[in-house]
Amino acid sequence: MIYCAVTHSFNGTPSGNFSQIEGGVWPASLAICIHGLAALGLATVPSNTDLHSHSTASDGTLSPVALLSHAAEQGIARFALTDHDTTAGLTAAGAQALELGIELVPGVELSVSWEGKILHVVGLYIDDTHPPLQAGMAILRDARDIRAREIGRRLASHGIEDTYTVARGLAQGEMITRAHYARALVANAQAKSPQDAFRRLLGRGCPGYVDSPGAGLAEAIGWITGAGGIAVLAHPLAYGLTRLWLPLVLTAFGEAGGRAIEVVYGNNTPAQNRKSAQLAREYGFLASLGADYHGPKLGGVRLGELPALPADLEPVWQHPARSLDVTK
């Protein structure tokens, strides 16, 4: 079979690389044992923080309320909801977090276009009422809608009809993403799984691929910092950047006001987590971590299994910029 997609897609479908981070679900007796090993530096205890997730407000499959409940069940104590280009889920998530005694970090994941590449910038500790942030996200959502219709047209000209209608139905009035198309193609028996849909029909270079819209890098970071937030470069190793491009992206991100990178990421291999940690050290970025959870049916990433950040890095949640948080 010929795969037209790149090995990684970061829009709801972890594809290609399913290798999981160290750790897993351990029985209680073994967990005690592992705590002992961790004290000796021999094993990794999962972190109780996760700062990257999606709900039905964008391309996740759980409602904000169900997502927070699941996070609590998985032992998460500090959690960020970071839907794509919308903060519509934050109110419901905040109420549920209060109910459950979890700290909800208000967040968003913005799509950015830089030098012909699409990057994702997570904003954490944002004031979601900040008007320039809301105005910017509204533009991005309009562009996403145009893109969604264009994907439908391209699939139709490839002989696959009616997916736009099905995808729109699955999105239930929220934004229509490629993840909804992937599910629509499974529902229409045009793909075996969402991953299969991405590989053959929706990924870059495939018949239904349409570039995703993005804000300018400095513009998006400006919306986040203007809203009192911290801009985090999401999954820096997931864009397929070459050795030449990776330093250029990290430098441009820092110069534009970005403060942190995701060091531990749900789809990273252990080696990629180590490499990201090294990048944070080299460039002086704060460190964040997140599974990029999209729901129980979407691949191998689960909540509550991320290893903790390396102890020498400054976690994004301990940074004084948090005191600039004007909302909560």
Ligand code: MN
């Ligand atoms: Mn992303």
Ligand code: MN
């Ligand atoms: Mn997504």
Ligand code: MN
């Ligand atoms: Mn994400």
